[in-house]
Amino acid sequence: MTETAKPDxxxxxxxxxxxxxxxxxxxxxxxxxxxxxxxLCTLYALANPTSFYFLTKGxxxxxxxxxxxxxxxxxxxxxLMIAGEFDLSxxxxxVAAPFGMAFAYANGVPLAWAILFAYSIAICVGLVxxxxxxxxxxxxxxVTLGMLFIVRTSAPYLAGHTRSLxxxxxxxxxxxxxxxxxxxxxxxxxxxxxxxIVAYLILNRHFLGNxxxxxxxxxxxxxxxxxxxxxxxxxxxxxxxxxxxxxxxLQVARSSKxxxxxxxxxxxxxxAVCVMGGLSLFGGRGAVIGIVLGAAVLQLIQDVIxxxxxPGFYLDMFVGIAIVLGVVMNAAVQKRY
Amino acid sequence: MNDSQLSVDASxxxxxxxxxxxxARRISKSYGHVEALIDTNFEVRRGEVVGLLGDNGAGxxxxxxxxxxxxxxxxxxxxREGRSVDISTRKKSEEDGGIQTIYQDxxxxxxxxxxxxxxxxxxPTNALGFMRVKEMRSTAxxxxxxxxxxxxxxxxxxxxxxLSGGQAQAVAIARAVHFKRDILLLDEPTSALSxxxxxxxxxxxxxxxxxxxxxxxxxxxxxxxxxxxDRFSILAHGQNVRDCKKSxxxxxxxxxxxxxx
Numbered sequence: 001m002t003e004t005a006k007p008d009x010x011x012x013x014x015x016x017x018x019x020x021x022x023x024x025x026x027x028x029x030x031x032x033x034x035x036x037x038x039x040l041c042t043l044y045a046l047a048n049p050t051s052f053y054f055l056t057k058g059x060x061x062x063x064x065x066x067x068x069x070x071x072x073x074x075x076x077x078x079x080l081m082i083a084g085e086f087d088l089s090x091x092x093x094x095v096a097a098p099f100g101m102a103f104a105y106a107n108g109v110p111l112a113w114a115i116l117f118a119y120s121i122a123i124c125v126g127l128v129x130x131x132x133x134x135x136x137x138x139x140x141x142x143v144t145l146g147m148l149f150i151v152r153t154s155a156p157y158l159a160g161h162t163r164s165l166x167x168x169x170x171x172x173x174x175x176x177x178x179x180x181x182x183x184x185x186x187x188x189x190x191x192x193x194x195x196x197i198v199a200y201l202i203l204n205r206h207f208l209g210n211x212x213x214x215x216x217x218x219x220x221x222x223x224x225x226x227x228x229x230x231x232x233x234x235x236x237x238x239x240x241x242x243x244x245x246x247x248x249x250l251q252v253a254r255s256s257k258x259x260x261x262x263x264x265x266x267x268x269x270x271x272a273v274c275v276m277g278g279l280s281l282f283g284g285r286g287a288v289i290g291i292v293l294g295a296a297v298l299q300l301i302q303d304v305i306x307x308x309x310x311p312g313f314y315l316d317m318f319v320g321i322a323i324v325l326g327v328v329m330n331a332a333v334q335k336r337y
Numbered sequence: 338m339n340d341s342q343l344s345v346d347a348s349x350x351x352x353x354x355x356x357x358x359x360x361a362r363r364i365s366k367s368y369g370h371v372e373a374l375i376d377t378n379f380e381v382r383r384g385e386v387v388g389l390l391g392d393n394g395a396g397x398x399x400x401x402x403x404x405x406x407x408x409x410x411x412x413x414x415x416x417r418e419g420r421s422v423d424i425s426t427r428k429k430s431e432e433d434g435g436i437q438t439i440y441q442d443x444x445x446x447x448x449x450x451x452x453x454x455x456x457x458x459x460x461p462t463n464a465l466g467f468m469r470v471k472e473m474r475s476t477a478x479x480x481x482x483x484x485x486x487x488x489x490x491x492x493x494x495x496x497x498x499x500l501s502g503g504q505a506q507a508v509a510i511a512r513a514v515h516f517k518r519d520i521l522l523l524d525e526p527t528s529a530l531s532x533x534x535x536x537x538x539x540x541x542x543x544x545x546x547x548x549x550x551x552x553x554x555x556x557x558x559x560x561x562x563x564x565x566x567d568r569f570s571i572l573a574h575g576q577n578v579r580d581c582k583k584s585x586x587x588x589x590x591x592x593x594x595x596x597x598x
Contacts, residue, residue, distance in 0.1 A: 024496075205467050207460035214457045217448035224443055226428065226458035284448040 026278035027290030029329045034293045037300050052307055057184040063303050064185060065254075068192035069247060070266050071295035074273040075199045076243025078291040081274050082203065083236035084216030084283030085133060085140040089125060089147035090244035091267030095260060096155040097121040097241075098248035102165045102258030111173060115249065122245040125151055126238035133237075134230045140237075148267065156260040164259040167252075177253040188250050193292075195246065200288040202239075212236055217284025272319075273298055276326035278333075298322065356419045358383045358519050358551055359434065364413030366399055373399040374410070374575045381520050386542055386552045388566035390559065392595055396575040397555055401524055404553075405438035406430030417519075435519035441529060444509035445497045452477040452493035455512045480515045481508070503534025510541055514550055521545065522553045527561050539565045559595070563588045573598030 022028050045054035053059050073090050080087050101118035105111055129147055133140040156162060179187045203209035211232040214222035222229050252258045275281060276297060277290030301322050305315050357380035366374045374396045381387055391397050402408035406427040415422050417435055424434040431437060445454045455477050461469045477493035490504055497505055506526055513521050523542070527535040542552045542565050556562050562569065569586065571579040571594055579594050 201467070205470065207462050207466050207468055210453055210457060210460055210468065213449050213453060214446045217446040218443065221443040221446045222457065224427070224440065225446075225454075226431075280448075284446065 025287065026280075026285055026330075027287050027293060028278070029333055030277050030290055030293045030297060030326065033326075033329075034297050034300075037297060037304075041300065041304060054303070054307055059303065059307065060184040061180055061186055063299055064189040065180075066302070067295050067299045068186075068188040069251060070269040070273060070298075071192050071292065072195055072247035072250070073244045073266055074270040074277075074291050074295055075195055075288070076240035077267070077270040078274040078277070078279055078286060078288070079199055079202065079212065079243070080233075080236045080240040081271075081279050081281070082216050082283060082286050083212040083233050084219065085233055085236065086271070087129060087140065087144045087237065087240045088267045088271075089129060089144040089151055090240060090270060091265070092148050092151035092155075093122055093125050093241045093244040094248040094251075094266055096151050097125075097245040098252040099155045099159065099165065099258045099260055101249060102167045102252055103159050103162075105169075106165055106167050111170065118245050118249060119242055122241035123238050126241035127234065129241070130230075130234035130237040134233060152260075159260070163261065164257055166257050169253060169256060174253050174256070177250055188254070191246075191250060195243065196288055196292050199243075199291075203288060208232070208235060213284055215283075269298070272323045272326075275330070276323060278330050294326070297326075357381060357416070358418055359436065360416040361400075361404065362414045362416070364400070364403060364410045366403065366408065366410045372575050374403075377413075377572065377575065378577055378580075379404075379570055381551045381553060382568075383519070383551055384546050384549045385567040386546045386554055386565050388562035388569045389553055389555045389572070390562055390569055390591065390595060391572035392557075392598075394574075395572040397572055398524075399575075400572070401438065401522060401555055404430065404434070404436055404522055406434070406436075431518065436522055437513035437516070437518035437520065438522040438524065439506075439509050439513055439526065440524050441506075441526065445505055445512075447498040448496065450494045450496055451481070451490070451500075451508055454497055454508065455480060455493070455515070459516065476515075480511045483511075501534060502530050503537055506530065506534075506538050507541055510538075510545070514545060518550075520551045520553060522555070524555045525557070526554070527556065527558060535561060559588060559591050563591065571595060 022031070025031075041054045045052045049055075073094055077087055077090060097118040100121045101114045104114040104117045109117070125147060129140065129144050132138060132143045159165075175187075177187055177191065181187065181190075203212065211222070211227050214225060214227050215229045215232045215236075219229055222232075273294040274286070274291055275294075277286065277292075277294030279286030279290060298319060301318050302315055305318055360378075360380040362378055364374050364377045364379070365372070377396065377400065379389070379400060389397055389400065399408065403410050403413075404424070406424050406429055409425055415424050415434065417433065422429075422433045424430040424436070446457065449457070452473055456468070456473050461472055461476075463469065474493060481490055481493060490500070490508075497508065500508065510521065510523070510526075521542075526538055526542075530538060539561060542554060546552055546567070554562060554566060563583070566583060568582050569579070569591060570577065571591070573595070578598050
C-alpha cells in the first residue's frame with residue numbers, strides 16, 4: 001500500500017470532468033435552480049431598485065438569518081436520510097431541548113451545564129428513536145411521528161405547564177451566536193456554514209459517512225461488507241437530534257425566549273429541503289451542498305413573495321409547488337440510471 | 338499489495354499441495370425433515386479453481402451458506418491448512434477461515450462509488466476516524482489496475498450502478514482479493530452476465546488461481562465450469578457423488594453425473 005499510485009496508473013484513471021460531475025451530482029438540479037433564481041432576482045432588483053429591495057443590506061440579513069433556522073435542522077435530517085431513516089421528531093426536539101436549557105438556566109444552572117442538558121435531551125430522544133425503529137423493525141417515519149407528539153407535550157408538562165420562558169443570556173454568548181456582522185451577515189449563518197462543513201466532513205472524510213451511505217444505500221450489502229448497520233443508524237439518529245437542538249438554541253439565543261409552542265412544520269420543511277437538495281427518500285444518495293442550496297432556494301422563494309408583496313397565503317402554495325417540482329426534477333435526473 | 342501472498346513460488350506450492358488450504362469434513366445439516374447435507378466433504382487446494390456443481394436442491398446453497406458463516410451445520414469440522422477452525426459467523430469465516438464470499442446481488446452498494454465500496458467497513462482512518470482519502474484513492478486505482486483491467490472503468494469515483502454486471506462483479510472480486518483472503522467463494526458469478534462479460538470473469542478467476550488465490554466457483558453452467566475449473570466437486574441430494582480433476586473427466590461425463598443423480 002503506497003502513499004501515491006504509480007504515475008502511469010494515475011494517468012490511466014482520469015478525473016471525471018467538471019461538466020460530468022455537475023451532471024451526475026445529486027445536487028446538480030438544485031444548484032442550477034439556485035443560480036437561476038439568484039441571477040433573476042439580482043437583475044430584477046437592479047432594474048427596479050425602488051420597488052424590489054432584494055439587494056439591500058436589510059433584506060440580505062433577513063434571508064441569511066432565516067436560512068439557518070430550518071437549514072441546520074435539515075442538515076441533521078439529511079445525514080439521517082442518507083443513512084436510510086427519517087426523523088420527524090426533530091420538530092419537537094428543536095423546541096424541547098432548548099426549552100430544557102432555558103429552564104435549567106432560569107433555575108440557576110450554569111449556562112454550560114444547561115447547554116449540556118439540552119444536548120443530553122437530544123441524545124436521549126435520538127437513542128429512543130433508534131431503539132424503537134431498529135429493535136422492532138418499524139418504519140422510522142412512524143416511530144418519530146409518535147415521538148414528535150410525545151416530546152412536544154413533555155416539555156411544558158415537566159416544566160409545570162409553562163408555555164414560554166424569558167431568560168437573560170450572557171451578552172457575549174448571545175453575540176457569539178446571533179450578532180449581525182457588517183450589517184448583513186448574521187452570525188447564525190456563519191454557524192450554519194460551519195455546521196454544513198462539519199456535516200460534509202462526516203459524510204465525505206469520516207468512516208461514519210461511508211457507513212451512512214452504505215447502510216442507507218443497501219442494508220444487506222453493507223452488512224455483508226462487515227458494517228454494523230444498527231449501530232451506524234443509531235449514531236445518525238443521535239446526530240440528527242443534536243443538529244435540531246443546535247438550531248433551537250440559536251433561536252432561543254436570538255429571541256431570549258424559549259417557547260414550548262412548536263414552530264409549525266419545521267420537521268417537514270427540513271425533509272422538503274433535503275428532497276429538493278437531491279437526497280433520496282430511500283437513502284444512500286445525496287450531498288451536503290444540496291441541503292445548503294435547498295435551504296437557500298426555499299428561503300429565496302419566501303423572500304421573493306414577501307418583497308413582491310404577494311398575499312401571505314401564496315407563501316405556502318409556492319413552497320409546496322417548489323417542493324413537488326424539486327422532487328419531480330430530481331426523479332427525472334436520477335432516472336438516467 | 339503483498340506479493341508473497343499472491344505469487345506463491347512453485348516449490349512452495351508443491352510442498353503445500355498435500356494439505357488442502359481449506360477443508361470441510363463430514364458436514365451435515367437438516368431443515369426439519371429435509372436433509373440438506375449428509376456427511377458432505379469439501380476441500381480447496383491452493384491456487385486452484387474448484388467447481389461446486391449440482392442441480393437445484395443438491396445442497397450447494399446450504400454448503401455455501403455454511404462456508405460463509407451464515408448458517409451453522411448440525412455436525413462437521415473445518416480445517417484451514419490442517420488446523421481446526423471455527424467459521425460460525427461471517428467475520429470468523431473471513432478472518433479465521435480465509436474465505437471471502439461474493440454473492441451476486443449484494444456484493445456492492447450500488448448507489449456508492451467504487452472507491453467507497455472497496456473500503457466499506459474497512460476504511461483506513463487516522464486516530465479520530467477520519468479516512469485517509471488520498472491513500473484510499475491511490476489504493477483503489479491500484480486495485481482496479483492490478484486485478485480488474487476491465488475497459489470502461491475510468492475512475493474509482495464512478496458509482497457502481499453505472500457499471501455493467503461484469504464490471505461490478507470484477508470490482509467485487511478485486512476488493513475481495515485485495516483484502517487478502519485465501520479463498521474466493523463465488524456464488525453464480527456469471528448467471529446474469531453477457532457472453533463477453535462472462536468470459537472476462539472466467540479469465541479473472543483463472544488468473545487469480547494462477548497467482549495463488551483459490552476460487553470456489555458455484556454454478557449451474559457446466560460449460561463455464563469446464564472452461565475454468567481444475568477440479569470438480571459434484572453434489573446430489575446433499576451428498577458427494579463425485580470429486581475429480583479436469584483431466585480425469587469430460588464435459589459429457591459431468592453432465593451425465595448430474596443428470597443421473
